[in-house]
Each structure stands twice: as C-alpha cells, then as structure tokens.
Amino acid sequence: MSNHNPDAPKHLKHYFANVDQQYETSKFAMWAFILTEVLTFAGLFVAYIVFRSWYPDMFVDAHKLLDVNKGLMNTIVLITSSLTMALAIWAIQKNNRKLSLIMLIATFVFAFCFLGIKFLEYSHKFEVGQLPGEYYSYMGPEVVHLNNPHIFFSIYFIMTGLHGLHVAIGMGLIAWLIYATYKGNLSSEYYTPMEMIGIFWHLVDLIWIYLFPLFYLIG
Amino acid sequence: MIENIKQNYLNHPKGLMSWLLTLDHKRIGLMYLVSGILFFFLGGLLALVMRMELAAPGNDFISNDTYNNVYTLHGAIMIFLFIIPAIPGALGNILLPLMVGAKDVAFPRLNLASFYIYSFGALFAMYTIINGGVDTGWTFYTPYSTQSTSNVVPMTLGIFIIGFSSILTGLNFIATVHKMRIPGLTWYKLPLFVWALYGTSLVQITATPVLAITMVLLMLERFLGIGIFDPALGGDPVLYQHFFWFYSHPAVYIMILPAFGIISEIIPVHSRKKIWGYKFIAYSTLSIAFIGFLVWGHHMFTSGQSVFSQIVFSFITYFVGIPTGVKIFSWILTMYKGQVSFTPPMLYALSFLFLFTIGGLTGIFLGAVALDIHLHDTYFVVAHFHYVMQGGTIVAFLGGLHHWWPKSFGVMYNQTIAKICAFGVFLGFNGTFFPQFLLGLRGMPRRYATYSEEFVELHSYSTFWSGILGISIFIAIMNLFWSFIKKNKVDPGSNPWGGMTLEWTHTSSPPHPHNFEEEPVLEHGPYDYDKVIVEKTYK
Amino acid sequence: MSEHHITPLRTYLIIAASLLFLSGVTVWVSYVDLGPLNIVVAMLVATIKASLVAFFFMHLLWDDKKNLTMFLMSLMFFGIFVTITLLDTEFRGDLDLNPEVKDPINKRAAFYDTLPLTDTHGHPVDEHSDNHHEDKDHH
Numbered sequence: 001m002s003n004h005n006p007d008a009p010k011h012l013k014h015y016f017a018n019v020d021q022q023y024e025t026s027k028f029a030m031w032a033f034i035l036t037e038v039l040t041f042a043g044l045f046v047a048y049i050v051f052r053s054w055y056p057d058m059f060v061d062a063h064k065l066l067d068v069n070k071g072l073m074n075t076i077v078l079i080t081s082s083l084t085m086a087l088a089i090w091a092i093q094k095n096n097r098k099l100s101l102i103m104l105i106a107t108f109v110f111a112f113c114f115l116g117i118k119f120l121e122y123s124h125k126f127e128v129g130q131l132p133g134e135y136y137s138y139m140g141p142e143v144v145h146l147n148n149p150h151i152f153f154s155i156y157f158i159m160t161g162l163h164g165l166h167v168a169i170g171m172g173l174i175a176w177l178i179y180a181t182y183k184g185n186l187s188s189e190y191y192t193p194m195e196m197i198g199i200f201w202h203l204v205d206l207i208w209i210y211l212f213p214l215f216y217l218i219g
Numbered sequence: 220m221i222e223n224i225k226q227n228y229l230n231h232p233k234g235l236m237s238w239l240l241t242l243d244h245k246r247i248g249l250m251y252l253v254s255g256i257l258f259f260f261l262g263g264l265l266a267l268v269m270r271m272e273l274a275a276p277g278n279d280f281i282s283n284d285t286y287n288n289v290y291t292l293h294g295a296i297m298i299f300l301f302i303i304p305a306i307p308g309a310l311g312n313i314l315l316p317l318m319v320g321a322k323d324v325a326f327p328r329l330n331l332a333s334f335y336i337y338s339f340g341a342l343f344a345m346y347t348i349i350n351g352g353v354d355t356g357w358t359f360y361t362p363y364s365t366q367s368t369s370n371v372v373p374m375t376l377g378i379f380i381i382g383f384s385s386i387l388t389g390l391n392f393i394a395t396v397h398k399m400r401i402p403g404l405t406w407y408k409l410p411l412f413v414w415a416l417y418g419t420s421l422v423q424i425t426a427t428p429v430l431a432i433t434m435v436l437l438m439l440e441r442f443l444g445i446g447i448f449d450p451a452l453g454g455d456p457v458l459y460q461h462f463f464w465f466y467s468h469p470a471v472y473i474m475i476l477p478a479f480g481i482i483s484e485i486i487p488v489h490s491r492k493k494i495w496g497y498k499f500i501a502y503s504t505l506s507i508a509f510i511g512f513l514v515w516g517h518h519m520f521t522s523g524q525s526v527f528s529q530i531v532f533s534f535i536t537y538f539v540g541i542p543t544g545v546k547i548f549s550w551i552l553t554m555y556k557g558q559v560s561f562t563p564p565m566l567y568a569l570s571f572l573f574l575f576t577i578g579g580l581t582g583i584f585l586g587a588v589a590l591d592i593h594l595h596d597t598y599f600v601v602a603h604f605h606y607v608m609q610g611g612t613i614v615a616f617l618g619g620l621h622h623w624w625p626k627s628f629g630v631m632y633n634q635t636i637a638k639i640c641a642f643g644v645f646l647g648f649n650g651t652f653f654p655q656f657l658l659g660l661r662g663m664p665r666r667y668a669t670y671s672e673e674f675v676e677l678h679s680y681s682t683f684w685s686g687i688l689g690i691s692i693f694i695a696i697m698n699l700f701w702s703f704i705k706k707n708k709v710d711p712g713s714n715p716w717g718g719m720t721l722e723w724t725h726t727s728s729p730p731h732p733h734n735f736e737e738e739p740v741l742e743h744g745p746y747d748y749d750k751v752i753v754e755k756t757y758k
Numbered sequence: 759m760s761e762h763h764i765t766p767l768r769t770y771l772i773i774a775a776s777l778l779f780l781s782g783v784t785v786w787v788s789y790v791d792l793g794p795l796n797i798v799v800a801m802l803v804a805t806i807k808a809s810l811v812a813f814f815f816m817h818l819l820w821d822d823k824k825n826l827t828m829f830l831m832s833l834m835f836f837g838i839f840v841t842i843t844l845l846d847t848e849f850r851g852d853l854d855l856n857p858e859v860k861d862p863i864n865k866r867a868a869f870y871d872t873l874p875l876t877d878t879h880g881h882p883v884d885e886h887s888d889n890h891h892e893d894k895d896h897h
Contacts, residue, residue: 140876
C-alpha cells in the first residue's frame, strides 16, 4: 500500500504521516523490546543471586574452574564488535556505504570469534564433565569439598547459553544488514533497520558486561 | 453477506489470500475474535464436564486422573488461549487505531505475525489435548510438573510461543498509542479504552518475558535435571512459584484492565453523560499496572516462603484494591443523573459492577494471611477468581461485543434475545459461583473430583446454574453471529448508541479498509455529552 | 529526513578505549581481595561500562527521553523482582525455632555419593581411601 503523496519516499509506509514519525516509532518500539530482553535475563540473574546467596562458598570456589583469559578475550572481542557496529551506523549516516559494509563485516567476524571462543570453553567443559544438572560428573580436587557444584554450572550454561543464542541471532541479523547495505537498500536517507539491530547488538554486549564479572571474576 | 454496503474492510480486498496475508488490523482483530470464541467454547465445555462430575460425590462421570487433566486444560485454555490473547487481540486490534485516528497500528506486519504465532502456539495446546492431556494444574508447580508423565513439555512450549504473540501485540499497541495519535488528540482526550489497552500492553511486555524464561527453566529441569527447582538436587520448589507468579499475578491485570476500559466506554455512552473522574480512571489504570507487580506472593501464603515476605506481600496487596475501588465509584457517579438506557451493553456493564465488586472484595479477604491460610486451595479462591475473571472480564467482553458489534460489522443483533441472555448470564453466574464461596468456607478443596456428603447440596446448585450460564453465553454469542445471517444491516453512517469517540463519529459501519477517508479533525472530547449533542439512532 | 544527531567519531573511539581499559581494571581488581567489597567493586565497574554503552553507543544521551525511561523502567522491574524474592529466600524459616528447618536447603544432592572422584581432566581416579570427603559437609 503506497502513500498517497507521490513525492513520499518508497520506504515510508502509508499509515505513517512522515519519515520522522516512522523512524522515531521504530526506535521507541525497539527500546520497548529491549525492556522485554532485560526482563528475560532478569529471571536468570535472580536465579544466580538466590543460589549464590545460598551457596556462597561453592560459587567462589567453583568459578575458579572457568578460564578467565578466554572470558577476557570474549569481553574484548564483544566490546570491539560494539564499536564496529556503532561505526557502521556512523558511516551510513555519512552516506559512506562502503565503510559501513566493512564495519558490518568486521562486526560479524568478531561475533563469530566470540562464539568460537565460547565453543572452545564449552567443549573443554564437556570433556571434563563440568556439565549442568544430572549430567555433572567432574569431581576433581577443587570441588570435592563443595556442595552441589552442578548448580553453578547449570546456571553458567543457561545464562551464557542464552547469551550465546542472542549472539547467534545477532549474527543472522547483521548478515541480513550486510546484504541490504550491499544491495543499496540502506543509505543516509533510510538506515532505520541498521540502527535497530545496532541497539540489539549493544544489548548483547551489555549483558556480557555483567556476565563476565559474575561468573569469571568473583571472589 | 453485506456486499451492498459501500467498500468496507470486510468486502475489500476480496479473496482468501487477502485474509490470510492481511495487514488490516480490523481483519486481524476479527480473526482473533473467531479463534478466541472457539477456545472460549472449548474451555467452557471442559468446565461443564467438571460440573457434571461434581454434581454428585463419587467418580461416576470421569475418573480422578481425567478430572486432573480437565481442570488443567480448562485453566490453561481459558487463560492462555482466550482471555489474555483474544480480548486485547480482538477488540483492541479492531478499535485502537480507530480510536486514535490512525490508519493502522504502528507495525501491521508484526500484528499479523502475532496472530500466527498465537495460532502456532495454540497448536501445541491442541496436541496436548489429543495426546492425553496434562494433569499438573495450569500453574505447573514443581516438583510434580518436572516428574509428571503427562504432556507438560508440549503445553509449556505452546504457552512459551503464545507469550511471544502477547509481547509483540503489547509492543505494537504501546508504539501506536505513543506515536500515532492525530494532532490535537492529547493523552487526556483519549478514550479510556485506549488508556486501558496502554496499561495492559505495559504489563504484557514487562511480565511475559519472565513467564517465557520460567517455562524454559521448567523444560530444562525436565530434560537436563538442572536442579534449581528440585530439592533433591539442592534446588527450591518455592523459587519456581516466585518465577511463575511474578508473571501470573500481573497477568490477571492483563485480563481485567481491558475489561475496565470497555466498561469506561459503555457507561458514559449508555448514560449519555460525561465520564466522572476521567483522570482518576486513567491514573488508576497505571497504578494497578504498577502495584500489580509487587504482590505476587499472595498466591504463595502456604508455600513455605518466609513470614517476613508474607507480611510484605499482604500489606501491599491491600493497596492494589484502592485504584480499582476508585474506578467503581467513578462509574457509579457517571450514571448518577444520567439518561440511562437499559440496552444489552448497559445490562452487561451493570452486571459487571455487581459481579466484579464481589470478586474484588473477596480478593481482599484472601489478601489477609490469617484468612488465606484456611481459604487457600479451597473453593473460596475458585469463586473469587471466577467472579473477577468471568463475572468481570467475560461479562465486560460480552458487553463490549454488543456495544461495538454494529460498528464493526454493520449489522444489528436481536435486542430482545440479547437482553434475555444478559439476565441469564447474570443469574446463571451467581447461581454457579456464589455457592462456591460457601463451599470454600466450609472446607471444600479445589481440584478434587469428589467430596464428602456434606457438600452435595451446594454443589448441585452450582452444577444446575452452570447449565443456565453456559446456555445463556452460548445463545448470546450465537445471537451476535446470527445477525450476519439475518442481514439486519445498519446504515453505514449510523451511531446507534450515540457514541462520541472517533470510531463512532468518523468511520462508517463497518469501517473503510483504511479507516478514514481523510485524517479526522478532533472536534470535542471523548465524552463531552455536556457540550455537544450527538444523535443516537437506536430507540 | 530531519537532522539526526550524528555522534562524532572521536567520541566513539574514546568510549571504546574506556571500555577496554575498564575491562582490564575489573580483571586486575579481581586479584585483590577486598572481602565483601569484591562484588560491590565488580558491579560498580560493570555498571560504569554499561552506562557508557547505553548512553553513547546506544545513543540514549541524545535520544528522546522516552527511550531512556523505557530502559530505566526495565531495570526498576528487575530490581523489584530481585529484592522481593530475596525477602523470602534470605529469611526462609524465620519463624521456625527448629534450626534444622531454618536452613532447609539440601546441601548435597544424592547423586554425588555415587560419583567417582576425578582428576583435573575429568577422568575417574582410583581411590582406595578419602571417602570421608563426602561426609564433611553433609548435614
């Protein structure tokens, strides 16, 4: 359904009065969506807080089994990807499509690195038996004196797993952006999808900013 | 059926694909209405099966195990497949853009996606029914839900998926209300139904994600034995209840706020009088939405949570009744010295005032910890929530359907039958559920398929009147749809009740596909009966 | 399209550098034992980093204030969820005089009794003694 006004841009939907209203509405709706994401992770953070208050020593000792170096590398990778995402938007605002494309590809590559490092971490844990719930079998010297270390790993896997799922979804969205930018569908005139996906990507970074200290650095 | 009315959203565009792929909020609303009513009837049938079993003590009608499945499915279908999705989805979708003067919601494709996601989730619920049901109660409390061999996973997966539909609808409505009002339509000139949908949508987007994560954790607990809810593995079953009720208490406000909005529309129009306390009603909607997030533990008074938290929850629960009381007084004061006509919508609104007040007050009784210790999990609670959800929301929903039916579909239903059914619903409802307060006070537990002889009399009254209630609701709804077959068309420009909001004054009945021929110019407030004379065509 | 605020390149680079620096700080501080302050400092640094991301990368500093309100509301409801839940979990068994009921969380899941001890690679070790490990923390 096209706008009645023949001068209206192609991307303006007929039920919006002008492009500004459309842009502002999309951004606002994206922030409402961010609210829902915060509350989804909120449940998991509550579980973390509650179980940490019940098993304080177990959490402190079990966390030592996590690889801080990999965690820090992931933090650096994600922060850098946030920068490249912001720069992709900066570039498209200046109508520099080529630079925007490069930044988007960089973001995608960094996201892939993040998942790669996560994969290494997870596979090590699978090997030694540091698994959630009833699959837990690691009984090395660090944990024999602990109560229910499987709970730490359950919460670790669920939270980093859900976060990792969001990274993967973000990668899919960024891939779509790469395609749209390459095809010339996005420009300084209309880059709303890039901005919205950028906000999503920064949220993914935000969550990791809290996950990193809570799992890798406590104690 | 209504072809000879000029081009409207029902007859244009034509063809099955134009419906399946529609971006028109009115068509999507109609699809929610039809699905919602079908699930309502299914849930109602399950209720009647329960009442048949409870007509006499002893397992004559169905087995105990079957009974467990029946009440679980009744609750899950009514709450997750009907009330929460379909009432904002149906009336909200049809009316919200019209009431703010917009051509559609902010994100029509997302709106269609919401409907299909809801349908997809509903499929899982249907599968559960065919595959032998689920018997945990709609609350899925651990540890039984992690051990039960019934279809817990399909049902929770279905609910998880429907949750996304709820969230997307909420996002859409919030964006629409904030950003798509016509010039001059400030917040305090909005119809109160819009305020109600806005409050509902805020609760939807804030609470539903927690339900989603709870369902995920429940499924993970079943598959991986993660142990956070299982005491044998070092977890805590009460924690599950915190997670579940953090959503499910605000969910009851998702269920009632649209109903409050409908009443706020019906009463001024059918009393031809300006609403009393517009700002009170608007702000009380937001207060209820907020305070509703602070009280979830009053569902858990016998769970073993700390007494300290019980005191906190009970104390705050008393506050949540205040804004609701403010509304009831505002509605009554609106009718005072008005020209009240006893049309079918008004009859439902009056029923609402009576029935919801009883439901709301009994909620306050339950908020007292000392009382709740005895009344928890008895029929007193069952009666309370049916008074608010059915005597409240469903009655308001029926009133809303009767009020907006001529506008939405350009046809008028048989008034006499509608009024008789409204009385039938009122009498049938009280007859079914008032005895249940007494049963609860005398100790009859809920979710029991049988009971001792002392409860027979009250149960038999309840069962008898549930038949009257069921028949009245069924005929009322059939009467509405019969208006299509009878082709009792109304004039496209008609305003049978004399409403003053944009959907009555600036669109045809049924509305044009793009709602307005040209953008409406706001001339007066939504209930300015003291300033403007509006003709009503219904006599 | 009306003028959208474009964040200067310099700003983005400074913020990114600050985030990387703060990440280093938080790792370094984690090696210093501050007792109960450990978690406070860690969360403080994380919140500063998060604020930088939200205000600058996510543009909230220059946006319509409704967007910031939406975000703060999400944090508020998270706060409500945590706080009130903790009112239960921290005071569980508060009126019970029996100390066993007071601390009811099962300290040790049953399946640990059958799990063999392992080395740091997760392979079971052959142990002939040291069974008393399991009893040490068992109530």
